[in-house]
Amino acid sequence: MMRRLFPDERGATLVEFAILLPVLLALLMGLMDLCYQAYVQAVLEGAVQKAARDSTIEAADISTIDTRVVTAVRRVAGKASVTPNRLFYASFALIKPEDFADSNGNGIHDPGECFTDVNGNGQWDMDPGRAGQGGASDVTVYRVTVHYTRLFPLARLIGWSNQVVLSASTRFKNQPYGTQSIPTPQLLCK
Incomplete structure (x- = not known):
């Protein structure tokens, strides 16, 4: 009986398909997850750029602009957590840690x-930006961070987190409306 079954190849395709199906499904789901992540990132970046353009005018309502960004992202990632953040500076050159005299040469600001x-603010800051939109001719750094759960739980199989964190940021200069108040930098030794 076994001699008759051994050369019989009927059903071999079904066995091969059963072996390959999980691999193909995993590849498809992984590819769809990565494509979805790229799509959410593209929507986020577009919304942030539009928000930046709208924010530069004097009568801009920042909360409405932030709500539009959140709405745009949630259209594609419904349960996403969207966090906008704005810091402003007197000029582009000040978007860096505050300068300090490194007496001991360790590269770290010490007391x-x-x-x-x-x-x-009377203290050394790694980021001297102040919260908010700023005023006339101020430079604003606008960042939006998005957290959402992956579409498919396969990420854990390869050691990735099931949570995705995306972010987009832009820098822009407010229009020169009104009078800009620029704090005078002072040399302090604390």
């Missing part, structure tokens, strides 16, 4: 080392 207080 007692003199620094240039750009934002007027």
Whole structure:
């Protein structure tokens, strides 16, 4: 009986298909997940760029603009957590850590080392930006962070998190409306 079954190849295709199906499904789901992530990133970046253009005018309602960004992202990622953030600076050149005199040469600001207080808060800052949109001719850095759960739970099989974190940011200069208030940098030794 076995001699008759051994050369019989009927059903071999079904067995091969059963072996390959899980691999093909995993590849398809992984590809769809990555494509979805790219799509959400593209929507996020487009919404952030539009928000930046709208934010530069004097009468801009920042909360409405942020709501539009959240709405745009949630149209494609319904349960996503969307967090907008704005920091403003007096100029593009100030978007960096505050300068300091590195007395001991360790590359880290230590207590007692003199620094240039750009934002007027009396302490050394890694990021001297101030929260908000700023005023006339101020430079604003607008960042939006999005958290959402992956479409398919396969990411865990290869060690990835089931949560996706995307972000987009842009820098823009407000129109020169009104009078800009620029704090005078002071040399402090604290």
